[in-house]
Amino acid sequence: MTTIGLIGSGNIGGALAHLTVTAGHDVVLSNSRGPETLADLAAELGPRARAGTPQEAAEAGDLVVVTIPLKAYRSVPVEPLRGKVVIDTNNYYPQRDGHIAELDDESTTTAELLQAHLPDSKVVKAFNNIYAGFLGLLARPAGDPERSVLAIAGDDAGAKAMVARFLDEIGYDAYDVGPLAEGWRFQRDEPAYAALYSADPAGSWPPQHARRVDEAFLVEQLGRAKRYRDM
Numbered sequence: 001m002t003t004i005g006l007i008g009s010g011n012i013g014g015a016l017a018h019l020t021v022t023a024g025h026d027v028v029l030s031n032s033r034g035p036e037t038l039a040d041l042a043a044e045l046g047p048r049a050r051a052g053t054p055q056e057a058a059e060a061g062d063l064v065v066v067t068i069p070l071k072a073y074r075s076v077p078v079e080p081l082r083g084k085v086v087i088d089t090n091n092y093y094p095q096r097d098g099h100i101a102e103l104d105d106e107s108t109t110t111a112e113l114l115q116a117h118l119p120d121s122k123v124v125k126a127f128n129n130i131y132a133g134f135l136g137l138l139a140r141p142a143g144d145p146e147r148s149v150l151a152i153a154g155d156d157a158g159a160k161a162m163v164a165r166f167l168d169e170i171g172y173d174a175y176d177v178g179p180l181a182e183g184w185r186f187q188r189d190e191p192a193y194a195a196l197y198s199a200d201p202a203g204s205w206p207p208q209h210a211r212r213v214d215e216a217f218l219v220e221q222l223g224r225a226k227r228y229r230d231m
Contacts, residue, residue, distance in 0.1 A: 085163065091188050130197050151185075191225060
């Protein structure tokens with residue numbers, strides 16, 4: 001991987017952009033408001049970063065991250081992402097996204113929606129269950145005893161291996177939860193969601209203090225997942 005395309009450059013996208021250039025990769029930033037609105041972030045990131053359109057980020061990326069409000073997932077360009085690995089960071093918030101029937105009845109997941117929109121891409125779920133402000137704080141080099149693990153899910157083993165390598169390069173281990181359909185286990189309101197990485201008292205928002213999460217603790221919390229209908 002040499003270039004990471006970011007479709008969406010908000011909190012998660014910005015944090016990933018910093019980690020990406022630190023790891024030695026180039027990054028193409030984009031958002032729905034135009035490249036000119038990302039000039040300051042691109043300048044802050046330095047010569048490895050440039051701003052473009054979502055189409056340009058999709059075309060340039062060897063690996064592409066989609067990190068936009070879920071309600072806008074159909075705006076993701078399809079053609080330039082054919083054959084590529086795409087990381088989905090999206091979460092479903094009905095108060096922001098409106099109600100989506102197949103998510104409300106739990107017949108699919110957010111990442112499966114994006115996969116259906118991108119039938120010739122290889123979608124991997126990642127980065128949706130950690131507070132964006134902690135992504136930089138918790139990153140550690142390989143072998144560091146304080147390194148944290150992040151959950152991933154996907155239907156293609158090769159795509160998941162590529163994403164795991166990317167996580168390793170930016171400072172995280174990866175734990176494979178299984179196919180995209182299992183991505184619900186670390187979605188909104190589940191035990192393995194954002195509070196997992198917070199050392200603050202339950203209910204505190206925004207979180208202020210990050211904590212390391214190892215594989216055993218992540219697996220334990222994934223195992224406690226319940227469907228919304230059973231909560």
